[in-house]
Amino acid sequence: MKRFLVSLVVAGCCILPLTSYASDDIYNMSIESAMKLMPEKVKNQLGDFKFYFGKDSKPLTSSVVGTIHTSNRTNGVLKSYQKSCNWAFYSALIDLEKQAKAMDGKGVANIESNWKNNPTSSNETYVCANGLMMSGVALKGDVIK
Template sequence: MKRIILLALIMCASVVNVAYAADKKHVLSIAEAMQTEDFKASLNAGVKFYFGGQSFPTPVSQMGERVTNKKTNAFNKSDRQACEWVLLSALIALQDSAVAAGGNAVVNIESYYKRNVFSSEVEYECHTGTFIAGVALKGDVVRLP
């Protein structure tokens, strides 16, 4: 009986290790992701997103930096599909944070996976494993005129 329990524990530990063993970094197009129907239907048009060094009007007020770290189930999805889905989740979190603070934009958005900054106006960073995909973003919530 002890051997069966030990074998079951070893098998469970192996499954967990496989889930996190792969850690592939992807750098993908923000514009391509934001053209999908899911993005168009889910994001509030009243909240604007400015990535990397994109220019934006001078803010009327600033509400501070926000960080979001989202994960999603990547099982039975292509890496691109999983990354786009989790990017949407991260942007919704930033959007909700902006609205709650009275902001109407998130500026200076950077990828922030494992606290490593990747800043781009056109691309975001996503990591995929065997069963999980993740995107971390940080940006400043502001009120634009």
């Protein structure tokens, strides 16, 4: 029993310092860079589906049929924050596409970051939170026809 308690205390002392690294670092990541680095399998999955970033980015000839949200995380262990943030971004785009197609949408416009329900609109960057184990991206946008 004494050995078990000593082991428990030692394990706690080893894990405790990691909690200081557990907070999220917030990054503004380049949309253009992420799109250029997008793997072929993701490009093929998204096809010709349209994404328009930033406020008032909806094409004049389209109409809004609803608003959608997504929040995606990916494993960030042994990856650079750029790589894991981009993967979370790709997952978010795929999720937006699926939701929009379920509403018979042809694209998503006015896309903005929405990390922890804090909207940030930009046509150049998206917000990514990177922690010790995970990276996350939250987006919202308007489904258009």
